[in-house]
Amino acid sequence: MTPSSPPTDEGPVWARDAARKAARRDAPSFKRLIVNLIAVAAVAAVVAFFAAPVVGFFGIRAAAEAGDVAGLARLIDYDAVRASLRPQLSGRPEPLTPPPSFIQDPIGAVRRQFDQAVTPRAPDAPDVEAYLSPGALSALTRGEGRAAIEPPTSADAKWPTPIYWSVNRTRLAVTNDGGARTVFTFERRGPYEWKLVHVGLPEATSAQP
Numbered sequence: 094m095t096p097s098s099p100p101t102d103e104g105p106v107w108a109r110d111a112a113r114k115a116a117r118r119d120a121p122s123f124k125r126l127i128v129n130l131i132a133v134a135a136v137a138a139v140v141a142f143f144a145a146p147v148v149g150f151f152g153i154r155a156a157a158e159a160g161d162v163a164g165l166a167r168l169i170d171y172d173a174v175r176a177s178l179r180p181q182l183s184g185r186p187e188p189l190t191p192p193p194s195f196i197q198d199p200i201g202a203v204r205r206q207f208d209q210a211v212t213p214r215a216p217d218a219p220d221v222e223a224y225l226s227p228g229a230l231s232a233l234t235r236g237e238g239r240a241a242i243e244p245p246t247s248a249d250a251k252w253p254t255p256i257y258w259s260v261n262r263t264r265l266a267v268t269n270d271g272g273a274r275t276v277f278t279f280e281r282r283g284p285y286e287w288k289l290v291h292v293g294l295p296e297a298t299s300a301q302p
Contacts, residue, residue, distance in 0.1 A: 146263040146279040157231035173290040236269035238295040
């Protein structure tokens with residue numbers, strides 16, 4: 094009896110090479126996995142960048158409903174919002190750009206000081222701070238508009254509609270059942286950080302302050 098010969102690979106060489114190449118194609122590639130992960134991360138970053146203002150809007154609504162003052166402070170530039178509300182509530186629209194300084198226009202500066210001293214403030218103008226309480230902010234995000242400081246008339250949560258979108262500034266509008274529109278302007282303060290800087294109230298009517 095002769096000893097059996099050692100096993101050898103069966104088939105021609107070209108067939109074995111083709112089989113090895115097919116196995117490499119079918120096997121998961123670490124490089125391909127890394128490329129796919131990078132692509133998914135890039136798409137997620139772009140979506141998060143453009144969705145951040147909407148997330149901020151719902152964050153304000155949720156924080157206001159929870160009475161989270163610290164959370165609202167992270168999402169709202171209160172000084173900018175106050176400046177946006179004052180001319181709308183006083184009935185005396187003011188220019189958005191600052192007036193010339195005393196050095197640039199001394200006569201105009203003196204005249205403005207005199208006008209401010211002799212012109213009384215509108216007596217029925219609501220307090221700006223009343224619109225910045227958590228309850229009023231919640232009502233604003235629900236489309237209550239100028240009636241946000243009054244007892245709520247509807248519990249429906251309105252959805253915001255984008256009306257302007259850019260890299261650094263975005264405006265979202267909430268329209269109530271009567272067609273009155275409240276506009277929220279968000280400004281980018283970081284790669285994914287947006288803050289509310291302006292609230293545009295609906296036009297005042299005879300039934301509104």
